[in-house]
Amino acid sequence: MGNRIIYVALWIIQIMSVMSLSGDENCDEALNAFATVSAAYTSCAIANSRPITYCENCVEIFIDVLNSYRNLSIISEGNSKCIDNFVNLDRLQIIETIYRNSYILWNRAKCNECFQFENSTLTTKISKETSQFHEYYEDFVKCFKLTNSSNLCPVCLEKYTTLNNYYTSISNENEKIGVCMDIVDIMNTTRRNWSKSCCKYRKHSEHIFLVTTLLIFVVTAIFYLLTCYFGEKKIPYILQQSRFAESLNHVHRSLERNSEVT
Numbered sequence: 451m452g453n454r455i456i457y458v459a460l461w462i463i464q465i466m467s468v469m470s471l472s473g474d475e476n477c478d479e480a481l482n483a484f485a486t487v488s489a490a491y492t493s494c495a496i497a498n499s500r501p502i503t504y505c506e507n508c509v510e511i512f513i514d515v516l517n518s519y520r521n522l523s524i525i526s527e528g529n530s531k532c533i534d535n536f537v538n539l540d541r542l543q544i545i546e547t548i549y550r551n552s553y554i555l556w557n558r559a560k561c562n563e564c565f566q567f568e569n570s571t572l573t574t575k576i577s578k579e580t581s582q583f584h585e586y587y588e589d590f591v592k593c594f595k596l597t598n599s600s601n602l603c604p605v606c607l608e609k610y611t612t613l614n615n616y617y618t619s620i621s622n623e624n625e626k627i628g629v630c631m632d633i634v635d636i637m638n639t640t641r642r643n644w645s646k647s648c649c650k651y652r653k654h655s656e657h658i659f660l661v662t663t664l665l666i667f668v669v670t671a672i673f674y675l676l677t678c679y680f681g682e683k684k685i686p687y688i689l690q691q692s693r694f695a696e697s698l699n700h701v702h703r704s705l706e707r708n709s710e711v712t
Contacts, residue, residue, distance in 0.1 A: 476525050477532040481545075484518040488548050491515050495555060502635035505561035509574050512556055516572070519549045564630035579620045583633055586613040590640070603648035610644055613637075 494508040522533040522545070536545040556562075566575040576584075590613050593606040617637045621629050 477522075477527045477535070480518065480521045480525050480532055481536075484515075484522060484545065484549075487511060487514040487518050488552065491552055501639065502559075502631050505556075505559055505564050505630040505632045506576075509561065509565060509572070512552065512561070513572060513574070515549070515552050519545075559631040561630045561632075564632060579629065580633065583613075583616060583620070583629070586616055587636060587640070589613075594643075599647075607648070610640075610648075613640070 491508060491511045491514075494511050495504055498504040498507045519533075522536070523531055525532045527535065533545070537543065562572065564577055564580040566573050566577055568575075586609070590606065590609040593609050594602065597605045614637075617629070617633070621634070621637075
């Protein structure tokens with residue numbers, strides 16, 4: 451009977467040790483997974499920083515970062531979660547800091563605006579606004595590449611205007627930035643290239659404005675010069691103050707009266 455009790459106790463201890471080892475292995479696997487996807491996410495962000503294609507090219511890795519961090523919060527080690535071994539135990543907060551920085555960078559680029567959500571969960575599906583923008587952009591790029599440089603501006607003006615107007619409509623939606631930085635960077639680059647190539651074409655009517663302005667200035671200057679030269683000059687009339695002289699006369703008469711009396 452005593453031997454049976456000992457065997458049962460040893461068996462229970464062995465099971466507990468295996469369970470503890472399994473928990474440690476699960477936590478280590480979750481931690482290594484988080485380290486791997488965090489490094490991949492950082493590398494992806496740097497590789498797509500210029501031109502900015504960060505949101506669309508790094509969305510899958512960012513979702514992996516979210517999932518791996520969530521796994522650390524779900525998997526248990528003994529009586530606690532794996533995440534409890536890395537959060538709020540020291541000043542460095544390495545795991546939490548890396549996750550927070552990844553999340554802040556994603557939100558700063560407004561990347562969520564370019565993708566769809568399902569059940570409040572981020573997906574890799576492009577949003578309707580982003581898809582429509584890319585369609586207009588591809589039409590403009592085709593026109594830009596296939597059109598002769600001498601006819602580029604008048605031929606592609608309509609497609610550029612359509613693209614620019616649509617971007618304006620979605621970027622100012624509800625008085626907030628409604629597009630991710632990928633689209634913002636594309637539009638900024640497109641506007642710069644269009645300005646270099648087609649600003650002269652769009653400014654040809656300014657010559658009339660400049661000539662009209664110069665003509666008005668010249669006529670105004672001539673009018674003032676003629677007025678000053680031929681106009682009648684009026685000499686200003688200055689009123690002389692006589693109070694002081696009257697006061698002196700009054701004092702003089704008073705002195706004469708006093709002298710006569712004496």
